Amino acid sequence: MSTAAAPPSLSLHRPAVTATSTRVAAAPPPSNAAHLASLDKLFRNRGGVESAASPAVAAAAPQRRQQPLLRLPSFFTRTGARGQEPAPTLSPRRLERLLQPVAPDGPSPRGDIAAAWRRLHGEDGWRGLLDPLHPDLRREIVRYGEFVDAAYGAFLSRPDAEPGRRARVPLQDAAYRVTAPLFATSSVGLPTWLAAAAPCAGQRTSLVGYVAVCDSPAEIRRMGRRDIVVALRGTCTVLEWAENVRAGLVPATHCDTAAATAPDTSNAKVECGFWNLYKTAGDRSASLSEMVVSEVRRLLDMYKGEEVSITVTGHSLGAALAVLIADELSGGIAGRAGAPVAVFSFGGPRVGNRAFAARVEARGARVLRVVNAHDVVPRFPPGLPLPGYADVGRELRLDSRASPYLRPDADAACCHDLEAYIHLVDGFLGSHCPFRDNAKRSILRLVKNQGGNVKQLYMSKAKDMRIQLDGGGAADMAGSMLGRVDMPGAASTVVECVH
Template sequence: MTSAAAPPTSLHRPAVSATHGARASVAASSNRVHLGNLEHLFRSRGAVESSGTAAAPVQPARRRQQAPLLRLPSFFKRAKGDFAVAKEEQVDLSPRLFQPVPPDGPSPRGDIAASWRRLHGEDGWRGLLDPLHPDLRREIVRYGEFVDAAYGAFLSQPDATPGDLAAPVHVPLHDAAYRVTAPLFATSSVGFPSWLALAAPCAAQRTSLVGYVAVCDSPDEVRRMGRRDIVIALRGTCTVLEWAENFRAGLVPANEAVDAAASPVSASDAKVECGFRNLYKTAGNGSPSLSEMVVTEVRRLLKKYEGEEVSITVTGHSLGAALAVLIADELVGHGDAPKPVTVFSFGGPRVGNCAFAERVEAGGARVLRVVNAHDVVPHLPPRPGGRWYADIGRELRLDSRASPYLRPDADAACCHDLEAYIHLVDGFLSSHCPFRANAKRSILRLLKNQGGNVKQLYISKAMDMRVRLDAGGAVDMPGSPLSRLGAPSTVLECVH
């Protein structure tokens, strides 16, 4: 790809009518059409499922295992009356609200062999971010799902330990073309007092599953992507001791991360957040540090696939985004990894000072930070007067208030939620355009994780239509708006 694709005419804002009354009338008519289509879709699906009684019995479809998604607590509780939102006429519904219809335009598996280097930041994503190039959107969403799988692995095995052969780590990957080659564990440098550790052994666990390394081993996918991709995926904060490390915001030297003699920036000047570096460099009892695990596995894979074109992509959310930057810095600093080493981070905090940011970029690591304008985490740790901490790489700035499905007063947990981030990327066209009308990701994933932040209209329609999974199975959503309001706890999952 030599240049970004020209934005289609649909990227421009639609003409706005002269009067508020005319706008309201048009919106109301459009909403009625979309809701009518939605009703017709599910009635048609129900008719298809109930027809053909003479046919041979159909075995239930094997449901794809869903990764348990991180359910961040709601920081601001709302009263029941606060669930009310604007009237239906004031909500602009997407015609692709829940429906599992084939997507418009190029396939999500379109060939990117000729353009993957630009998509991974060869020229700093120039011309690809605003408007967001469709191929880059798919890549970002895909790597977000790798992080989702890291959450799923931890939440299903929170007590996993390194080298446990009796209970090997299972990672629920969304992409069957990839194979997990190694789990990754991070160890906190702090611990509970012995008496408190005995009272709460789960909270006192210092070493926890934080992510994994995976490699694409499908020949067809390697040809489609133009290289063999090694992915390092990392989840966000999930344990008590990880939270304790997050608040250790003092800067410490980062000179052990790279060869000081080879670095263009003085090693003594580059500094990183103390807690992040502790989680990255601390070894556990009988287990190596996260740094050692990553470097060892990457070296092994590079030797195995020597002679092939290989990319290394590090992706993470929240704490995992900070660790991803430290990993990229170490890989490019030691010269073990071929360029590029690309980071796709979601809602990541600041990692180090200006000297560290310069070192990461000068070393050849490419960092794309996906940031929600209403998420507080990317603004932490603070930098009074522009000093101390610095942002790294390029930024793709999203706005949760641009989503027609989320409440405009969505709370801090929703604004930082990984699924909310993926939802916003999937619907983003440009900073001057409304939410993409043909977004392919079902909002019912949001309803499962952040139901209290989804507009009441969508909760009501899902409840009324008794939404069911594509595969024919039901998913229990304890505590979700559907179950609280007495509706069937089932959701429809649309495949991106």
């Protein structure tokens, strides 16, 4: 269905920087006190919004640095004193984003991409769509990031979930239906005495993600095909961290693959720990590889004759597993069914060597790596000494220092946080453009997850609005604003953990 010329909906032009640019003006900015006074007057005059934010929710909790639970080890966090934060210039438009979740949600801004979905799915390697970032592609990347966020929510709501028990997936897109949970099993275990003392730490098999399929006829028409999504979270358990540091290269040979379709397939190697998590079966479950192949095969058979795409998305460890899944599916059942496979990864480490990267591309899988320039995880394992690790696919490079909301000295945990990644994508226009003024995503979740890394002026205003940054308790409204993505039709799906 490819065409010689780009569809009309994908006009590729560099966004113009208007007079409302967020760049710092040459004249000295007004004092923070005067600026905040003006903002307070603005908020008092906003009767409808102010009345929604004013009821006594809870007293503002004392500010403290909050780290994403189990998403990055504490030894990655900077412990030294920070430098003096420069006085930022606030615009009312930026600060009003704190109030966005209070106001009623408008209609979805998603446009019709039926004529262009193959390009957005990476058919030509996203040529001409990344810098500047095309609005339709931006929305697709943010949407797939929210699928990964649901995988985190499923695990954190039930860390002890295992095959045979029910798991709740807080899916944010009501057009999709979760069809199967996914589990990953570590090949290593804790000593018996330690496992007995800390049963949760010794759990070898954990819920790592899920498979979902688009079931909405309206959304299928909008996208131009039925989409199957495989979403995977990042590292959350002790044994997953133990696998992460096993950086030796091992041969990557799948059972369910077609004939060799790439040069030097016998030399394709991947990181030992990632491969073990992907291929190890649990006591009561199949391996992650077997689960994914089985469920995707079932869905492809169910929707045989339809236009179907397979999208694999993940963050951190999940990004590495996503590449392994794409390699296996594109070389096997998806390749034979003619279903294109694409990966949208966030903050993923390197997965394998150059021969493996060449094999993934030769099999037709398209990989888009979303990378923060200040995130350390995508730099590991190192590519030297040769022969060593190599990156796979195309890169969309972001910079957390470009955000007007984050501190320029944000720590390593913030630079790797999934919500920070989605925030940066939502505001990215191009490598030579300012942060997007009309970004739609609320920054309240960013304030909650990374309060110590958000500029102090925004934190102070959040407290003035009586938003309880710790959530819970009597602050039901604050909890609903901070703890969920504000999307119409959001729903939780309960699935049986049977495999």
